[in-house]
Amino acid sequence: xxxGHRKRPHWARLPARPASWRAPRRGQRGQALAEFALxxxxxxxxxxxxxxxxxxxxxxVAIESAAREAADYGTFKSSYWDAGLGNPPVxxxxxxxxACTAAWGxxxxxxxxxxxxxxxxxxxxPVITCVVEPNGPxxxxxxxxxxxxxxxxxxxxxxxxxxxxxxxxFRPFFNFNILGWSxxxxxxxxxxLFRISDLPVP
Numbered sequence: 001x002x003x004g005h006r007k008r009p010h011w012a013r014l015p016a017r018p019a020s021w022r023a024p025r026r027g028q029r030g031q032a033l034a035e036f037a038l039x040x041x042x043x044x045x046x047x048x049x050x051x052x053x054x055x056x057x058x059x060x061v062a063i064e065s066a067a068r069e070a071a072d073y074g075t076f077k078s079s080y081w082d083a084g085l086g087n088p089p090v091x092x093x094x095x096x097x098x099a100c101t102a103a104w105g106x107x108x109x110x111x112x113x114x115x116x117x118x119x120x121x122x123x124x125x126p127v128i129t130c131v132v133e134p135n136g137p138x139x140x141x142x143x144x145x146x147x148x149x150x151x152x153x154x155x156x157x158x159x160x161x162x163x164x165x166x167x168x169x170f171r172p173f174f175n176f177n178i179l180g181w182s183x184x185x186x187x188x189x190x191x192x193l194f195r196i197s198d199l200p201v202p
Contacts, residue, residue: 083147
């Protein structure tokens, strides 16, 4: 029509789409996946480290409780250490049994006993050791204490000390073995020291 306004079709008013209008979105998606692939292992390690820290803390509490249980029993009566009656080996055996039972009862991870062990009489993870520390004479292992320092006499002053050590090997979730060597094992010890005193037998 001459001299009039020509109406344009509606499709003619739309801007032309670039040929590569989908390319930026695909590129962003690929970049996000690449970033996640880089971050995911780090996040996994952080989560595992937090979980292992909690397990390690619980293990420390359990081991300390086991050492305290043994030392507590070994100091109930001075007569437990009468070498003339052959009591020290018997006393230490009961101390070890109580410590191992406490560790087992706390559901300690990686707890282990020698093959053939009954009634938790001994354990090899944790390992329980004990010394008697008289006032003056050198300390002696509990099971071979020979009476030095009169620890078996109730009037000995100051009283002798029973020193129990529980040594435990902790293994995290990811434990890599390289030619038999585990770089991710953590071995720690907890100690308990009690003075010998005559108390009623538990």
